[in-house]
Amino acid sequence: MRYVFECLECGVHYLPPEDLAYSDGPASPVWCTVCQGLMRGRGVPEPAAAAAVALAAAKAGLAARTPQAEEAARPDVRPSRPARTRRARSGPGSARSRLG
Numbered sequence: 001m002r003y004v005f006e007c008l009e010c011g012v013h014y015l016p017p018e019d020l021a022y023s024d025g026p027a028s029p030v031w032c033t034v035c036q037g038l039m040r041g042r043g044v045p046e047p048a049a050a051a052a053v054a055l056a057a058a059k060a061g062l063a064a065r066t067p068q069a070e071e072a073a074r075p076d077v078r079p080s081r082p083a084r085t086r087r088a089r090s091g092p093g094s095a096r097s098r099l100g
Contacts, residue, residue: 003058008050009035029054 003020006013008030016027028036030050039046 003029003055003062005029005032005054005058007032007035009039029058 002015002018004013004015010032012032014032016022016029020027020029022033027033028046028051030046031039036046
């Protein structure tokens with residue numbers, strides 16, 4: 001499972017590498033690659049508190065996603081009983097009537 005972050009600058013959801021490192025430097029849990037490059041060019045440092053909160057929230061979200069929790073979230077949608085005939089729900093209801 002991988003972390004999914006939301007960029008604080010532009011709001012895009014992004015999926016950084018698992019080791020949080022790009023070829024040209026570390027990945028940011030606060031900014032996407034485009035905004036990270038812009039902020040680096042402007043000389044704006046990454047907010048450490050926001051990065052810590054983003055990593056903690058991503059880790060908590062992954063910890064909550066267990067197979068048992070995902071199965072419990074999906075309700076059983078099978079019909080309670082099978083249809084009486086094969087044509088039980090085919091076509092519009094107004095086409096067939098007792099008078100026609």
